């Protein structure tokens with residue numbers, strides 16, 4: 001694909017935003033790509049689930065927007081993060097955006113559940129500096145009930161990323177009664193310890209900020225009555241990861 005044709009590649013996106021903290025190093029331009037094959041019970045972005053609800057846009061348009069913030073995010077030690085939804089649901093669009101960001105000298109991060117990891121080409125990954133890999137549970141049954149999908153593709157993807165030496169941050173959403181089981185956390189910690197290219201583990205306390213989106217969409221928020229984790233539980237889980245020598249935040 002020549003660069004003019006690549007720029008005309010279209011994708012469906014939900015929105016973009018600037019963030020600092022958990023979406024990769026520094027301040028980031030965060031692109032929310034539409035469409036997701038999973039249905040996590042705690043999902044804070046149900047408005048990104050359906051590809052058809054996204055706004056069709058070209059890579060050129062996205063890059064023009066990113067260009068406005070290029071100097072700002074670079075100076076802030078950041079870059080661009082593709083998230084969603086699930087960016088690998090639109091692998092061609094995602095690959096071209098990542099390629100163009102790299103060509104523009106920007107740091108790139110891909111936030112993914114890994115469920116569609118086989119759709120990520122080696123070229124796409126070569127243009128990705130950091131993968132934020134969301135491992136939603138280490139128990140296959142819990143993973144299925146929590147997300148509607150299977151755990152194995154995510155673990156296969158993690159192993160492939162490690163083989164490629166790809167830098168990873170693991171993200172783990174902590175939901176009382178769902179992902180706080182000490183044995184499952186232990187299993188995940190052991191698995192992650194075996195991945196040499198993992199730099200840190202982010203334990204993200206479940207929150208209900210997306211509840212109003214469910215109301216607006218007229219769909220039930222399944223975890224409405226589930227408590228958010230208190231700081232003691234969050235610290236217990238972080239400590240479990242740290243006990244394996246992992247940098248847990």
Ligand code: SF4
Pocket residue numbers: 036037038039040042043044045046048084085086113
């Ligand atoms: S993978 Fe992410 S966007 Fe998809 S349902 Fe789960 S939390 Fe929501």
